[in-house]
Amino acid sequence: MLPHNQIAQIGRQDFAAAYALAELNLSYNRLYSAHIHRLAFRKMKRLEVLDISGNQLTLLPAGLPSSLQVLNLQKNQLNSLSPEQLVNLTALKELHLAHNRLRISSLSPGTWQELQGLKLLDLSYNELSYIPPDLPESLEYLYLQHNRIVVIMPEAFLTTPNIQVITLRSNRLLAANVSEAAFVDLKWLEVVDTTGNPEPINISLLQARRWIPTQPGPREAARRR
Numbered sequence: 001m002l003p004h005n006q007i008a009q010i011g012r013q014d015f016a017a018a019y020a021l022a023e024l025n026l027s028y029n030r031l032y033s034a035h036i037h038r039l040a041f042r043k044m045k046r047l048e049v050l051d052i053s054g055n056q057l058t059l060l061p062a063g064l065p066s067s068l069q070v071l072n073l074q075k076n077q078l079n080s081l082s083p084e085q086l087v088n089l090t091a092l093k094e095l096h097l098a099h100n101r102l103r104i105s106s107l108s109p110g111t112w113q114e115l116q117g118l119k120l121l122d123l124s125y126n127e128l129s130y131i132p133p134d135l136p137e138s139l140e141y142l143y144l145q146h147n148r149i150v151v152i153m154p155e156a157f158l159t160t161p162n163i164q165v166i167t168l169r170s171n172r173l174l175a176a177n178v179s180e181a182a183f184v185d186l187k188w189l190e191v192v193d194t195t196g197n198p199e200p201i202n203i204s205l206l207q208a209r210r211w212i213p214t215q216p217g218p219r220e221a222a223r224r225r
Helices: 216-224
Strands: 023-025 050-053 070-072 095-096 121-122 141-144 165-167 189-192
Touching: none
Parallel strands: 023 050, 050 070, 070 095, 095 121, 121 141, 141 165, 165 189
Antiparallel strands: none
């Protein structure tokens, strides 16, 4: 646990002997992408949780271990994502990317293709204009609050049949730009939060008891705690 220090770089040998380390917290230091060696994590074959939030990263670190289950990169300066940056992260269950500078144009095609076990994706407080395409089928929790989303197309959640919670709070949605068809086939959906948009969003899914246009439910609240 090394948060809130003044660590400014990670060299190739800094964690060379830390092969048994399961969790590493480097949040709120002074790290830049250019100052993290591309082989810095090569020996950490058992690392499950990596927290590098609150730094100055513009890119995901290279060579992240395939054992990772939780990756926290919120409150950085990330402005792009590509499949190459997430390669081999097939065990990843949670990816936290809130408070960055991500736009739809900065997400390369196939970005999520390696993340076949991802359950939670937090993209809140970014600059997205619509739902990112081709999200992983395994996804259950999707946080998109405080972006710039203006439309939800019928195919928005076509690749995420297992989704349970979607937060769209405080975007730029108008009722006419939200397709009910996007939600119809989501049989596990429990919470959709659309509060704080320019006008109320009401979708009639009462027969399935799946649409909640007010506040997040207890499961989401417990998850976020």
